[in-house]
Amino acid sequence: MTDRGGSPTKVADGASTDAKIPRTERGRRTLRKLLDASAVEFGEKGFHEASVSSITRRAGVALGSFYTYFDSKDALFRALVADMSENVKSSARSALVPNMSALEIEQAALAAFLDFAREHKEIYRIIDEAEFVDPESYRAHYETIADRIRARLEAGSAAGEFRTGLGELEAWAVMGMNVFVGLRYAVWSDNEDVRTSVEIAGAVNALLANGIAKGD
Amino acid sequence: MTDRGGSPTKVADGASTDAKIPRTERGRRTLRKLLDASAVEFGEKGFHEASVSSITRRAGVALGSFYTYFDSKDALFRALVADMSENVKSSARSALVPNMSALEIEQAALAAFLDFAREHKEIYRIIDEAEFVDPESYRAHYETIADRIRARLEAGSAAGEFRTGLGELEAWAVMGMNVFVGLRYAVWSDNEDVRTSVEIAGAVNALLANGIAKGD
Numbered sequence: 245m246t247d248r249g250g251s252p253t254k255v256a257d258g259a260s261t262d263a264k265i266p267r268t269e270r271g272r273r274t275l276r277k278l279l280d281a282s283a284v285e286f287g288e289k290g291f292h293e294a295s296v297s298s299i300t301r302r303a304g305v306a307l308g309s310f311y312t313y314f315d316s317k318d319a320l321f322r323a324l325v326a327d328m329s330e331n332v333k334s335s336a337r338s339a340l341v342p343n344m345s346a347l348e349i350e351q352a353a354l355a356a357f358l359d360f361a362r363e364h365k366e367i368y369r370i371i372d373e374a375e376f377v378d379p380e381s382y383r384a385h386y387e388t389i390a391d392r393i394r395a396r397l398e399a400g401s402a403a404g405e406f407r408t409g410l411g412e413l414e415a416w417a418v419m420g421m422n423v424f425v426g427l428r429y430a431v432w433s434d435n436e437d438v439r440t441s442v443e444i445a446g447a448v449n450a451l452l453a454n455g456i457a458k459g460d
Numbered sequence: 461m462t463d464r465g466g467s468p469t470k471v472a473d474g475a476s477t478d479a480k481i482p483r484t485e486r487g488r489r490t491l492r493k494l495l496d497a498s499a500v501e502f503g504e505k506g507f508h509e510a511s512v513s514s515i516t517r518r519a520g521v522a523l524g525s526f527y528t529y530f531d532s533k534d535a536l537f538r539a540l541v542a543d544m545s546e547n548v549k550s551s552a553r554s555a556l557v558p559n560m561s562a563l564e565i566e567q568a569a570l571a572a573f574l575d576f577a578r579e580h581k582e583i584y585r586i587i588d589e590a591e592f593v594d595p596e597s598y599r600a601h602y603e604t605i606a607d608r609i610r611a612r613l614e615a616g617s618a619a620g621e622f623r624t625g626l627g628e629l630e631a632w633a634v635m636g637m638n639v640f641v642g643l644r645y646a647v648w649s650d651n652e653d654v655r656t657s658v659e660i661a662g663a664v665n666a667l668l669a670n671g672i673a674k675g676d
Contacts, residue, residue: 290592347673375588376506383648390644397672406672413663414672416644417637424636425629428606432599447629455671456613456622456630457563 287366503582562616
C-alpha cells in the first residue's frame with residue numbers, strides 16, 4: 245500500500261459491499277487512500293484503538309469525505325477485510341501465466357501470496373482481528389479462499405494432473421499450509437532465512453505434490 | 461472441561477508459569493476449576509468482557525482464592541493458553557500406542573486434536589485472541605507445536621518411513637493443515653458432515669503421505 249512504500253493497490257470490488265461506490269476517478273482515489281490508511285491504522289493499533297480521525301489524517305482526507313464513503317469505523321473495517329481478500333485473490337491471479345500445470349499454478353499462487361504478505365504484514369493481524377470484530381467477514385474470507393482452492397484442485401484432477409477425489413477437505417488443508425507458512429516465513433521471518441518466496445513456495449509445492457512418505 | 465460436559469482435564473505443568481503452584485490436592489482442584497471456568501468465560505465473552513468475579517462464580521470458588529493463584533486476569537489468561545497448549549499435547553500423546561508407524565502417529569495425533577477441539581471449541585477463539593492480548597503466548601504456542609511436529613518428521617525420516625530433508629518448513633505446513641482442518645471440521649462443522657475425527661484425520665493423512673499429484 246502506498247503508505248508502506250509498496251505499489252498502490254486497486255480498489256477491489258469486494259470493498260464496495262460496505263463502502264459507497266465512488267462515481268469519479270477522484271472519488272476512487274479517495275476511497276483507496278482511506279482503505280490503505282485504515283490498513284496501517286488497524287494493523288498498528290488494532291480495531292478498538294483505531295480512530296476515524298486518525299485514519300483520515302493518515303490518508304490526507306477530510307473527515308467529511310470519510311462519511312461520504314463509510315457509515316462507521318465498523319463499515320470501514322468490513323470493507324477493508326473484503327478489500328484484502330480481493331487483493332490476495334488478484335495478486336495470486338496476476339502471478340499466473342498461460343499453460344502452467346496445475347502444480348505450477350499452486351506454487352505461483354503461494355509465491356504471490358507470500359510476496360503480498362511480506363509487503364502487507366498487517367494482513368494477518370487484520371484478518372485475525374476480524375474473528376472478534378466481524379466474525380462473518382472472518383469466516384467468509386476463509387470460505388471464499390477454500391472454494392477457490394477447491395476449484396483449482398478439481399481442475400487439476402480433471403486435467404489428469406492431480407489424483408481424483410480431491411475436494412473441500414483437501415482445499416482447507418492446502419489453505420492451512422499456505423496460511424501458516426506465510427505466518428512463519430513472510431510475517432515472522434527473521435533475517436536469517438534468505439529464501440525467496442518462490443523457493444519457499446517450491447518447498448511447499450514438493451510436499452503438496454508427493455507428500456512425505458518415502459517413495460519406493 | 462467439566463463445565464461443558466467433557467471429562468475434567470489435569471492441571472498442566474505449563475499453567476504454573478503464571479499460576480502459583482498449589483501445594484495440596486485441594487489446591488490443585490481449585491486451580492483446575494479456575495482454569496476450566498476461565499476457558500468458558502474467555503471463550504464466550506472474549507478477554508476484555510471477561511471478569512474475574514464472573515470466573516470465580518462459574519468456578520464456585522471464593523474471589524480470595526483466585527488471588528491465591530493469580531495476580532490478575534492477564535496472568536490467568538496466560539496460564540490458560542499454556543494449559544491449553546499442554547492439553548493439546550497430552551491429548552495427542554495419549555492417542556499413541558506402541559509400534560505405530562510414523563504416518564500412523566501423525567494420523568492419531570490429528571484425530572486426537574480434532575476430538576479435543578470438538579469438545580473444547582473455545583480453544584480456537586482463546587488461542588486466536590492471544591495474538592492480541594498476549595502476542596508472546598500466541599507465538600510460543602505455535603512455535604512449540606511446530607517444534608514437536610518437526611521432531612516427529614525427523615524421527616520418521618530417520619526410521620526410513622519419510623523422505624529425508626523434512627524440517628521446520630514442512631512442520632509449519634503440517635501444523636497449518638491440522639489447524640485449518642480442525643477449524644473447518646471440528647469448530648465450524650455443521651451436522652451434515654458425519655465423518656468421525658479418525659476419518660477426517662485419515663483423509664489428511666493420505667494427502668500428507670502421498671500428496672495430490674497423480675501417481676504413475
